[in-house]
Amino acid sequence: MEHLWNQNVKKLTPYVPGKPIEDVQKELGLTEIIKLASNENPYGPSPKAIAAAQEAASMNQLYPEPSNRELREKLGMEYGIDSEQIVVSNGADNILLLISQAFLNPGDEVIFCSPTFSVYKSTTLLMGGVPIEIPLNDQYQFDLDGILEKINEKTKLVYVCNPNNPTGTVVDSDELESFIKKVPDHVILVLDEAYAEFISIENYKMGVQYVKEGYNIISVHTFSKLYGLAAARVGFAFASKELLKPILAVREPFPVTRMSDAAAIASLEDPEYRDFILTENRKGLDYLSDELEKLGFSTIESYANFLLVDTGKEIEPLYQDLMKQGIIVRPCTSFGYPNHFRVTVGTPEQNQKFIEVLRKVLEN
Template identity: 60%
Template sequence: MSTELWRQDVMKLQTYVPGKSIEEVKKQFGLSEITRLASNENPYGPSPKAVAAMQAAAAESHLYPESTSAELRAMLGEQYGVDSAQILISNGADNVLMLIGQAYINAGDEVVYCVPTFPVYRTSTVMMGAVPVEIPLTGDHKFDLDRILGSINERTKLVYICNPNNPTGTIVGDGELESFLRKVPSHVVVVLDEAYVEFVELRDYRKGIEFIKKGYNVISVHTFSKLYGLAAARIGYAIAPPEVLAPLLAVREPFPVSRMAVAAAIASLEDTEYRDFILASNRDGLKYLQREMTALGFDVPDSYSNFLFADTKREAAPIVESLLRAGFIVRPCKGWGYPNHIRVTVGSPEQNERFIAALAEIVTGQA
């Protein structure tokens, strides 16, 4: 089929390239065991209670799901201290972000964010015929709020802030963020992508929900993929005032989330003991990997997520290739403009130790 039939804006899109799959690497290198530390997945998987809930819900697969996910929204509303009408459930956080673009962006609008960051911001902008305004991160890999403010004009519709940011794991502090929000004009909606925010354990750190409660024009976006290990289930949500969510509901599909996914999300929220175990394991894993990779000569800044953004101090591609041959998948960052960097997901203690042993052997061999 000729591309002349394509919608013109689709021609401007860059196809999202995910990290290498376990199956692909096994086949390529003839390996039987692979450890993927590239996609920021929970190394332990979902709560056993979530798995049981999915299995039970599968018996009702012949029935359409309850379209509003009322029970899950009620639980989240209680957790955040808001009415359930302020919560929208959909098919993963990336789908929520696409809905925001469909609901708010007109052709010719401008959408501002920093790069590198999650690529869906650009995709949703370009798909709607709008103009992405991309600003480099600061020298310490954070969103440059001052330059974002300086780029806002009468054509600006949305501002995206990924906090913590992917792929760098950095955050903008809540004080910086509130100072920024005070200055954003009323015709601009600020989208806080908080896919990794549960991993931020700073004392008294205020998350997006607090700014929503204070009346700022903010949409907070979350996922069950990371902390709760439900990446394959595809379930995420947005928090905002009902009038802000109204156009998202208008463009969202009628049954966006499966019965199994909703059941798993509810069970995950109930299993606080498992959640706390995951957070503690991630905290220890971050410290271990940062310490050991620094000892190998890498520059590894603090991360507030479940991954590390490491400067290898050399071309990273040979390291990535050698790790693949050793059975470890990490994310090269050349596509984000960082040819010397890799992104490494925190694994289980055993996975982390095996990874460091393999990395040490590779780095020593290249020295």
């Protein structure tokens, strides 16, 4: 039946997420699992978000308000931008798809560094675009100079994942601003800032500031990470009204459920919970970095909610041994790092258990 397919679909490789808890429980017969593979918030959503979603469930017979007006207004106040310069949709990955659908024609080139989030490549291929991949620099960061060298008249989109997944690295704020000023007007720069709220660098300039200054930029964010709403699927982006026009034209009529919309609004109304998550995440990063280095591993300084860990040897046996003990991390072979794994920051108890199990596995 492949002759009936969209021919571009044949070029795609299905996205492989972190191993689900349910699969490990079924395969290994384990009841207690600690999943540190998918960069999820270990504390879950704000209690206010849970209550708001439960209340909204009583109105599930009604379609959601299609423009997410109240959520956009809350985001506008949170980030200091006109709510008309915000689009909300079914997760940040959906917004990335909408961007490709809105702007790419067959033959258009899209530039990004690798390894990074695979959706940039898959959505480009789906629309008949040409992905141009260049390596990260020797600091595991996006190579901005290398990107500029590859831009030509065929370039339509440039992606910068900042902080980058799976490395957790950011580009220097001044270097990013210099780069933005050099990107030609015919190119749209997409800043994937799914983890940007975790950046702890004083006065670091985020994408929304450049949008407000009028640059040809789309800044993409999510409620999945910091706000713990991964299952709710709520993403949002900042851009000029002109850039949002084609995105809104291809967006589904009702992309966000009433429950998800209500949970996102309530999350923004609970800054104390958000600050708690940020504080605990920083403590967890420091703890995991220290303990992993004591065990002989090397880590990269991360500005997200995860660490990339170099074990110095093939990762698959260690990954399997950890999983047999109920610990799920993300092997990074698919990212081109056969000796690395990515570990999400958990609660203090989860982090300690992970280190204890890791130490035990290494000793055996």
